[in-house]
Amino acid sequence: MALALASTVGATTPPWRRTETRAPCASFDPLRSPYFGDLHIHTKFSADAYIFGTRVAPPDAYAFAREAPIVLADDNEDQTRSTRIDRPLDFAAVTDHSEFFGEVLLCDTPGSLVYDDPTCVLLRQKDTPQQQNIPTIFWLYPLSLSPSTHQPFCSEPGVDCAGASVSVWQQMQAAAEGAYDRTDACTFTTFLGYEYTASPLGAHLHRNVIFRNDRVPPTVSSYIETSTGGIPQGFWTAIENTCLQAGIGCDAVIIPHNSNLSGGRQFFDPADGAEALRRQTLEPLAEIHQIKGNSECRFDRLAGAGAGTADELCTFEQEDVAQQGPAGRPVPIDQYPPRNMIRNALKDGLAFEDRLGANPFRFGFVGSTDNHDGAAGSVAENGWAGGQGNNDSSPARQIGDNVRTNPGGLAVAWAEENSRDALFAAFKRRETYATSGTRPVVRFLAGDLAGVRCGSPGLVHAAYVSGTPMGGEIGPVHGARSPTFVVWAAKDPGTADAPGTDLQRVQIVKGWVDAGGTTHEQVFDVAGDPNNGADVDPATCAPRGAGARELCAVWRDPTFDRAERAFYYARVLENPTCRWSTRVCKSVGVDPFSPDCATQADSAGGAFTDCCLGPGNDAFLAPTVQERAWTSAIWYQPDGIARVNARVRYGAAPGTDRLALRLRLGRRAADLDPTRNDLVLRVSDDDDILAVTIPAGTMVAAGRKRFVLPAPLGPVARARLLFGRRQVQLGVTTAPTDLSRADRNDHMVTVALAAGLYRTSHTRLWTARGATLVATGH
Known part of the structure; x- marks a missing residue:
C-alpha cells in the first residue's frame, strides 16, 4: 500500500477553493488519500423509516458512524436491539426523505395540534410488516402522483407543516455541525443533504442532494413542491434557484440512485443537447450499489442472457423486479429495461454525445447503504443487523421477506484531506469509487503515463503528471494508439476480529460507440487469476x-479505435465469501450448501425456504458472493485534449508574469467554431489562473483552417486556432500580467475549454521549476 499512497511532493496547494472557516487539516496529501463514507442514511424523520419503527435521530446516525452503538427496532417495533459499526467512517450524510418532513415531526411531537389525528396515529402505531400496507398507502402513495400533495391535516387552521419542515431541516443542520470535526485532526466530516423521492407508480426516480458546506437553502425542495416542473427537471430547477444561482455561496451535487428499480425511467432520453449538458453538470455521480440492490449490470444465469451484456459476473446482488409498486413483478431478462443498469446508460451516453454534442450520463460511481435504521455504514456481512427497522429485525424476517437485500455499499473519495471542501471537490470531479461494503483501496489512471511502472515507488506522482485519474477524460494521447491505463488495488485490511479478504482479480470494463451509432462493451481481465x-x-x-x-x-x-468515443472503469473482485444470508440461515440450522437444505428449512419454518435459493434454481442468488469495487470511469474523447504544454513565468515585479499555453486536441468538434460560438478558456487550481472568453467572430481567418486573434484581448496578447486533418491546436500567450494566483509549487491544474455545448478538460500535476510552473506536454 505504501507504494501507491506515498506522496513524493511537498505541495500544500489544493486544487479547490476553501469556502468554510475551519482549522487546516494536519494530514494533507497533494496526491490524495482514500476516504470512506456513506452518503445515504435515513432516520426517524423519513416517513417510511418511522413506519418501520426507527426512532433514532440524525445525531445518533453520526455517532454510530464514529463507533457509538445505535438502538434498533425489534419485531414489535420496541427499541430493544442495538448494533455497532466495525470501524468508523471518514464521512457521512444523513439524507432523510424531504417529503413530509413537517408532518412526521408534528406527528412525533406530543401536544402538537395534529398529534391525535388519525393519520398521525397510523404513523406511530406498531405494525408487523404485513400490516404496514395501510400506513404506507396513506403516507407514501402520494409520492406516486403528480402533482403530489402534503397530508390533508396540513391545511387545517393553525397547523404549520411548512414551518415544521424548516424545523427538521434546521435540526439536521445542527446535527451535521455538531458531528463535524473542524479541528486539525479532521477525523470525521459531515455533509448536509436530503432525498428527493419521486416514485411514479412505484418507479424509483430518487436522488440525494449533497451540499458543499453550511450555506444551504432555508427550506428543502421535495417532490411535493417540485412535481409540476417535471421529474427530475422540477427538482433541478429548485436546486439551481435556491442554491447554485442564489448568490449565497451554496454548491451541491445531485446523486440518482436505485436505477435498478426505476422501470427504465431514471436515465431518460434528454430532450436536446442543452438538457444533456444540464444533467451532466448537475448529476456528476450515481449510486451504483446499496441495500436495495446493484445497478451496474444484469445477467440471468438461468436464462444464460443479460440485459445488454454477456458479463456473467452481473448476477451480483440483483433484485428480482424492475420497479416497485403495482408493476413490481419479476420480468424475463429480454423484457428487463436495459437502462435500469448504469453500464447501459454510460454506453447510451456516448451515443447521445455523438448525436447531440453532450453526454447526459457521464456518471462517476459511489456506493452507500440507504440504511433506514440510522446505522451509517453498517455493511459487514457477518452479523448484519438489517437496515429496515422491524422489516428485517429477526432471522425469519431477514430471510422470509428480504433475502434479496444486502447490507449496502460505501462511497470512497480520493481527496487531499478529510474536509468538506476537499471531499466535495472529489465528488464534482468524479474522483470516486464505490464498494459493495468492504474497503479495498483502488487507483485507476489513464493517459500518456510515460514512465509509469507497477512496483515503482513514484507510480502515483508519475501518473498524475502524465495522466488523469478516475472520473476524468483523455484525448488521443498516443495518436492512433491506445492510451495507457494503470490500475492498482490493495485488499481491505479488515479488523483484528475480521481480517479482510484477498483479491482475486482486477478487470477493466470498456464501453464504446461505433461509427454507426451502435454501442458495445467488453470486459478485460488485467491482473490476478479468476481460477485461483x-x-x-x-x-x-x-x-x-x-x-x-x-x-x-x-x-x-487491444481494440482501441481513435475515432470511437469510449469509457473505461476498473472492477476489483475479492475472493468468494459467505453471503450475509448464508450466515443467518446457518444460525437457525439451515445450511444453503447442504443437499438437505429444503428439509432443514421445513424444520426451521416456512420463512427459511429462501435459504435454499442458489445457482441451480435462482437467476441471481448464491450462498457466496464476491465483494467488489467499481471505479468511476475515465472517458476517451476523440475530440478531447490530447496534450498540454504550458509554462508560467513569474516576473521579478508584480504584474510581469506570463503564460504560454498550447493545447493539442483530437478531431474537430462541431461546436468548436470561433465564427459562431464563444471560446471559453479557463486555467485553474484553487483560483482562476487565467479565465478568458473570446467572443464569437472575434478571431479572424488567416488561411483556410487557421484563425488568429487580431488584437490583444484582456490579458491575452496572442491566440491562434489551427484545424488540421486529424487534430486541432490552440495556442494562447499572455502579455505581462498578474498570475500570482498560480501557486509556486507542484500542484494539480485544470485546463478547460468550452464552445457551445462542447466541453473538454485536462487535469495534470504541474511542476514548479525555479521561477516557472510547467506542464510538460502530457
Missing part, C-alpha cells in the same frame, strides 16, 4: 485458498 481456486469452507464459512494482497497492471486497449 479460492473458495469458502461450507461448514464454517472460513475462507480457503489464497489470493493477492495487491494487484497492479499497466494496460493498453
Whole structure:
C-alpha cells in the first residue's frame, strides 16, 4: 500500500477553493488519500423509516458512524436491539426523505395540534410488516402522483407543516455541525443533504442532494413542491434557484440512485443537447450499489442472457423486479429495461454525445447503504443487523421477506484531506469509487503515463503528471494508439476480529460507440487469476485458498479505435465469501450448501425456504458472493485534449508574469467554431489562473483552417486556432500580467475549454521549476 499512497511532493496547494472557516487539516496529501463514507442514511424523520419503527435521530446516525452503538427496532417495533459499526467512517450524510418532513415531526411531537389525528396515529402505531400496507398507502402513495400533495391535516387552521419542515431541516443542520470535526485532526466530516423521492407508480426516480458546506437553502425542495416542473427537471430547477444561482455561496451535487428499480425511467432520453449538458453538470455521480440492490449490470444465469451484456459476473446482488409498486413483478431478462443498469446508460451516453454534442450520463460511481435504521455504514456481512427497522429485525424476517437485500455499499473519495471542501471537490470531479461494503483501496489512471511502472515507488506522482485519474477524460494521447491505463488495488485490511479478504482479480470494463451509432462493451481481465481456486469452507464459512494482497497492471486497449468515443472503469473482485444470508440461515440450522437444505428449512419454518435459493434454481442468488469495487470511469474523447504544454513565468515585479499555453486536441468538434460560438478558456487550481472568453467572430481567418486573434484581448496578447486533418491546436500567450494566483509549487491544474455545448478538460500535476510552473506536454 505504501507504494501507491506515498506522496513524493511537498505541495500544500489544493486544487479547490476553501469556502468554510475551519482549522487546516494536519494530514494533507497533494496526491490524495482514500476516504470512506456513506452518503445515504435515513432516520426517524423519513416517513417510511418511522413506519418501520426507527426512532433514532440524525445525531445518533453520526455517532454510530464514529463507533457509538445505535438502538434498533425489534419485531414489535420496541427499541430493544442495538448494533455497532466495525470501524468508523471518514464521512457521512444523513439524507432523510424531504417529503413530509413537517408532518412526521408534528406527528412525533406530543401536544402538537395534529398529534391525535388519525393519520398521525397510523404513523406511530406498531405494525408487523404485513400490516404496514395501510400506513404506507396513506403516507407514501402520494409520492406516486403528480402533482403530489402534503397530508390533508396540513391545511387545517393553525397547523404549520411548512414551518415544521424548516424545523427538521434546521435540526439536521445542527446535527451535521455538531458531528463535524473542524479541528486539525479532521477525523470525521459531515455533509448536509436530503432525498428527493419521486416514485411514479412505484418507479424509483430518487436522488440525494449533497451540499458543499453550511450555506444551504432555508427550506428543502421535495417532490411535493417540485412535481409540476417535471421529474427530475422540477427538482433541478429548485436546486439551481435556491442554491447554485442564489448568490449565497451554496454548491451541491445531485446523486440518482436505485436505477435498478426505476422501470427504465431514471436515465431518460434528454430532450436536446442543452438538457444533456444540464444533467451532466448537475448529476456528476450515481449510486451504483446499496441495500436495495446493484445497478451496474444484469445477467440471468438461468436464462444464460443479460440485459445488454454477456458479463456473467452481473448476477451480483440483483433484485428480482424492475420497479416497485403495482408493476413490481419479476420480468424475463429480454423484457428487463436495459437502462435500469448504469453500464447501459454510460454506453447510451456516448451515443447521445455523438448525436447531440453532450453526454447526459457521464456518471462517476459511489456506493452507500440507504440504511433506514440510522446505522451509517453498517455493511459487514457477518452479523448484519438489517437496515429496515422491524422489516428485517429477526432471522425469519431477514430471510422470509428480504433475502434479496444486502447490507449496502460505501462511497470512497480520493481527496487531499478529510474536509468538506476537499471531499466535495472529489465528488464534482468524479474522483470516486464505490464498494459493495468492504474497503479495498483502488487507483485507476489513464493517459500518456510515460514512465509509469507497477512496483515503482513514484507510480502515483508519475501518473498524475502524465495522466488523469478516475472520473476524468483523455484525448488521443498516443495518436492512433491506445492510451495507457494503470490500475492498482490493495485488499481491505479488515479488523483484528475480521481480517479482510484477498483479491482475486482486477478487470477493466470498456464501453464504446461505433461509427454507426451502435454501442458495445467488453470486459478485460488485467491482473490476478479468476481460477485461483479460492473458495469458502461450507461448514464454517472460513475462507480457503489464497489470493493477492495487491494487484497492479499497466494496460493498453487491444481494440482501441481513435475515432470511437469510449469509457473505461476498473472492477476489483475479492475472493468468494459467505453471503450475509448464508450466515443467518446457518444460525437457525439451515445450511444453503447442504443437499438437505429444503428439509432443514421445513424444520426451521416456512420463512427459511429462501435459504435454499442458489445457482441451480435462482437467476441471481448464491450462498457466496464476491465483494467488489467499481471505479468511476475515465472517458476517451476523440475530440478531447490530447496534450498540454504550458509554462508560467513569474516576473521579478508584480504584474510581469506570463503564460504560454498550447493545447493539442483530437478531431474537430462541431461546436468548436470561433465564427459562431464563444471560446471559453479557463486555467485553474484553487483560483482562476487565467479565465478568458473570446467572443464569437472575434478571431479572424488567416488561411483556410487557421484563425488568429487580431488584437490583444484582456490579458491575452496572442491566440491562434489551427484545424488540421486529424487534430486541432490552440495556442494562447499572455502579455505581462498578474498570475500570482498560480501557486509556486507542484500542484494539480485544470485546463478547460468550452464552445457551445462542447466541453473538454485536462487535469495534470504541474511542476514548479525555479521561477516557472510547467506542464510538460502530457
